[in-house]
Amino acid sequence: xxxxxxxxxxxxxxxxxxxxxxxxxxxxxxxxxxxxxxxxxxxxxxxxxxxxxxxxxxxxxxxxxxxxxxxxxxxxxxxxxxxxxxxxxxxxxxxxxxxxxxxxxxxxxxxxxxxxxxxxxxxxxxxxxxxxxxxxxxxxxxxxxxxxxxxxxxxxxxxxxxxxxxxxxxxxxxxxxxxxxxxxxxxxxxxxxxxxxxxxxxxxxxxxxxxxxxxxxxxxxxxxxxxxxxxxxxxxxxxxxxxxxxxxxxxxxxxxxxxxxxxxxxxxxxxxxxxxxxxxxxxxxxxxxxxxxxxxxxxxxxxxxxxxxxxxxxxxxxxxxxxxxxxxxxxxxxxxxxxxxxxxxxxxxxxxxxxxxxxxxxxxxxxxxxxxxxxxxxxxxxxxxxxxxxxxxxxxxxxxxxxxxxxxxxxxxxxxxxxxxxxxxxxxxxxxxxxxxxxxxxxxxxxxxxxxxxxxxxxxxxxxxxxxxxxxxxxxxxxxxxxxxxxxxxxxxxxxxxxxxxxxxxxxxxxxxxxxxxxxxxxxxxxxxxxxxxxxxxxxxxxxxxxxxxxxxxxxxxxxxxxxxxxxxxxxxxxxxxxxxxxxxxxxxxxxxxxxxxxxxxxxxxxxxxxxxxxxxxxxxxxxxxxxxxxxxxxxxxxxxxxxxxxxxxxxxxxxxxxxxxxxxxxxxxxxxxxxxxxxxxxxxxxxxxxxxxxxxxxxxxxxxxxxxxxxxxxxxxxxxxxxxxxxxxxxxxxxxxxxxxxxxxxxxxxxxxxxxxxxxxxxxxxxxxxxxxxxxxxxxxxxxxxxxxxxxxxxxxxxxxxxxxxxxxxxxxxxxxxxxxxxxxxxxxxxxxxxxxxxxxxxxxxxxxxxxxxxxxxxxxxxxxxxxxxxxxxxxxxxxxxxxxxxxxxxxxxxxxxxxxxxxxxxxxxxx
Numbered sequence: 001x002x003x004x005x006x007x008x009x010x011x012x013x014x015x016x017x018x019x020x021x022x023x024x025x026x027x028x029x030x031x032x033x034x035x036x037x038x039x040x041x042x043x044x045x046x047x048x049x050x051x052x053x054x055x056x057x058x059x060x061x062x063x064x065x066x067x068x069x070x071x072x073x074x075x076x077x078x079x080x081x082x083x084x085x086x087x088x089x090x091x092x093x094x095x096x097x098x099x100x101x102x103x104x105x106x107x108x109x110x111x112x113x114x115x116x117x118x119x120x121x122x123x124x125x126x127x128x129x130x131x132x133x134x135x136x137x138x139x140x141x142x143x144x145x146x147x148x149x150x151x152x153x154x155x156x157x158x159x160x161x162x163x164x165x166x167x168x169x170x171x172x173x174x175x176x177x178x179x180x181x182x183x184x185x186x187x188x189x190x191x192x193x194x195x196x197x198x199x200x201x202x203x204x205x206x207x208x209x210x211x212x213x214x215x216x217x218x219x220x221x222x223x224x225x226x227x228x229x230x231x232x233x234x235x236x237x238x239x240x241x242x243x244x245x246x247x248x249x250x251x252x253x254x255x256x257x258x259x260x261x262x263x264x265x266x267x268x269x270x271x272x273x274x275x276x277x278x279x280x281x282x283x284x285x286x287x288x289x290x291x292x293x294x295x296x297x298x299x300x301x302x303x304x305x306x307x308x309x310x311x312x313x314x315x316x317x318x319x320x321x322x323x324x325x326x327x328x329x330x331x332x333x334x335x336x337x338x339x340x341x342x343x344x345x346x347x348x349x350x351x352x353x354x355x356x357x358x359x360x361x362x363x364x365x366x367x368x369x370x371x372x373x374x375x376x377x378x379x380x381x382x383x384x385x386x387x388x389x390x391x392x393x394x395x396x397x398x399x400x401x402x403x404x405x406x407x408x409x410x411x412x413x414x415x416x417x418x419x420x421x422x423x424x425x426x427x428x429x430x431x432x433x434x435x436x437x438x439x440x441x442x443x444x445x446x447x448x449x450x451x452x453x454x455x456x457x458x459x460x461x462x463x464x465x466x467x468x469x470x471x472x473x474x475x476x477x478x479x480x481x482x483x484x485x486x487x488x489x490x491x492x493x494x495x496x497x498x499x500x501x502x503x504x505x506x507x508x509x510x511x512x513x514x515x516x517x518x519x520x521x522x523x524x525x526x527x528x529x530x531x532x533x534x535x536x537x538x539x540x541x542x543x544x545x546x547x548x549x550x551x552x553x554x555x556x557x558x559x560x561x562x563x564x565x566x567x568x569x570x571x572x573x574x575x576x577x578x579x580x581x582x583x584x585x586x587x588x589x590x591x592x593x594x595x596x597x598x599x600x601x602x603x604x605x606x607x608x609x610x611x612x613x614x615x616x617x618x619x620x621x622x623x624x625x626x627x628x629x630x631x632x633x634x635x636x637x638x639x640x641x642x643x644x645x646x647x648x649x650x651x652x653x654x655x656x657x658x659x660x661x662x663x664x665x666x667x668x669x670x671x672x673x674x675x676x677x678x679x680x681x682x683x684x685x686x687x688x689x690x691x692x693x694x695x696x697x698x699x700x701x702x703x704x705x706x707x708x709x710x711x712x713x714x715x716x717x718x719x720x721x722x723x724x725x726x727x728x729x730x731x732x733x734x735x736x737x738x739x740x741x742x743x744x745x746x747x748x749x750x751x752x753x754x755x756x757x758x759x760x761x762x763x764x765x766x767x768x769x770x771x772x773x774x775x776x777x778x779x780x781x782x783x784x785x786x787x788x789x790x791x792x793x794x795x796x797x798x799x800x801x802x803x804x805x806x807x808x809x810x811x812x813x814x815x816x817x818x819x820x821x822x823x824x825x826x827x828x829x830x831x832x833x834x835x836x837x838x839x840x841x842x843x844x845x846x847x848x849x850x851x852x853x854x855x856x857x858x859x860x861x862x863x864x865x866x867x868x869x870x871x872x873x874x875x876x877x878x879x880x881x882x883x884x885x886x887x888x889x890x891x892x893x894x895x896x897x898x899x900x901x902x903x904x905x906x907x908x909x910x911x912x913x
Contacts, residue, residue, distance in 0.1 A: 023048075023065075030104035034055060038052060051063075061112060071107045074107075076107055093140045095112055097175070116167070131263055138229070157174065158225060204220070214279065218286065220276075230260055266297065269300040362408050365581040366584075368389065369389060373404060399432045404419065406442055408446050411449055442455040445485055447487050451463070495512055495523070509522050509526075521555070524537075543568060603867050607842025622638060623666065624668075625670060628670055628674045629674055635647075642664065667679060667713060671720065686709075687712060689711050709728060722787075724750065725738070736752065736761045740788075750770060762806060771814060782798040784833060806865075822842055
């Protein structure tokens, strides 16, 4: 949890007449021939500003000198290195950085001198701005922010004092200076009590001292600035910095329209969304904020004038253990959508054995049976399903359910329908399953006790459990898909989720559709819809659960949607929750003590791990690879049978899903130019390699397929001329090949010894050597060959067991994993591949690894290893611990109450009838 820093900055102080002349003389002497300082303009919290002449270009500039105490903390070399990243920013509304350097012990940077005034000065004079002008300024600043965010640069100190007005046009000043200070010395700044930012415009995550601050912080500050331009004061004011920051973290804000009736509803909605406490609840980008200001139809959340913004609690105030919170949905939804009193509930806590992490959940109609999965320690075939009786506390295994990836419980709780690699099956509780359809791929849903709906490719199909021939009900449009088919009434209509396969950034839509006529209509944006018998629709969107009430005839929204649960645990693209027809809800919640699950961490050579992004945690990460420039990671989120590719920034902590195809999309690798990612997918039936650009919305292109063979690994050579790949499955049947691309295509065998498994090929940064895993000695070991002259010899690198080879960025070190430790071998002569002795770096414990996967990678940006880790502390026993009855005021406040006792192990926790 971040440390609350209540130290305020002073935006502008009067020049110190006794000190300024002496400093100016020193600076002029040190900068002679480059700049001539004329006078001091003012003093801010981080720098003193001088009007200077650029001698070479004969122009006035603003020369800013970093405060001596900050310069001492940060250090010249690091500050100047970090500030270089902002020099490349080019946008009409960004005040550019001309120069930076060190002079006589002073750190300085140079920007254009703007003849005009700051927005701060204008607001001090006029108090409020015309609505249309406030909107225009905000849109232009948002466009500048988007340009910077696209380059992974976050301002961190957006406020009126940093917006210069030149002939009415806003120019964002000091762009990236706060980033340079924070990146170069954030921990030392904290120790001295100095803070980056200004209390009135700080986002909640900045106010609580979060080290990872993303673009959402800039959008919050921009919302504060728009609020002040419209109202005349910032959203939160107080007599002290402590009072202001306390309100930023926990306070509510009076809506703009209550204070100024001329503000249009869509502008008020933009302000409310920008000022959400949770970064995930704000706009997804600065461009989206600007677009919303142009759209008079834009609305957000509760819009009545009596509502108060910012009432949702921030994630750093939440509680839980790996918590599965179960709540009576009718209580939850009624409490949010109407004034009906909640029905009596009881609360319980269950510790469950989940060594392999949280799983999908499925409830029967009256919430008496919950089905989830587990991987027992003595089972090698993967997760298996079991049914948990929530009233009699029995646990019943589902035989034959190994590898299940999707499942549902019949309404009467007597049977489970599930899918694995061999299709759709149905099993009575505790008895072997029977196959229904080998073509099934996703999204099981029961309709009554005898009929199951599911997806097979781009078709919705229907099967009866009596073994009748399955039939197609609905086929999606070309390039699109339908999922989660939920029949409604007897009129042939159903609720479905539609998704555009061709668009990596497309948003899932919940629709109703008439299968007989083809008529369809969008209900709302979201995924995984559940419908209760009382007409409440519950679904997930943006890692949160939402509820809305439907008209039973038109299937249009009567009320909502409203957010019920903020930030639940997800796997791949699905939120982990289930809803019964009677309205009982179960879902996984993150933990307060380092969110349980799998996450990306940076690990130094001693094995010390630091989370890359504390808020980005998923149930399972399959593999990860760093981009050539070290700025991003391509991450496969999910399991072997169901996974998608995400792109995660290593500088700004932001992430976005690259693929949304369903099925298996795994083992991403970057193209040498960093513009596209290749990955393995079964989207064409057989596993092959595909490639897709990381920018733009396009359909993945087939990169490599091998007739009658599965391709399970692929990578480019550094020069882009070769594709190295691995084919085959099974013992003694995996081989490594390389194909030269272009007009003179040819294929060579890198290593294909008969009866030997060869896998996990990785090329050295110069492309001259290929390291791989071979079990020719009876156990997996690391070998190296020259490339592409693979027949010129080979050498064993690991003396014993070795898997997952990874090269250092300079090619002078090879990392791999033995059965207990991460190992390293130095390469003293890259020309002839002369190596030193094997060295143990640190134990593997706590870091996820899968033999033959590239489960970690070297991060050239931070001189460390980017690895997959689990913060989980699983408990293997089974117990039930009753809890107290919930208060009548509602379950959410109770769950968030700091005095509420919490289980210390992975648990089911919540309320039931």
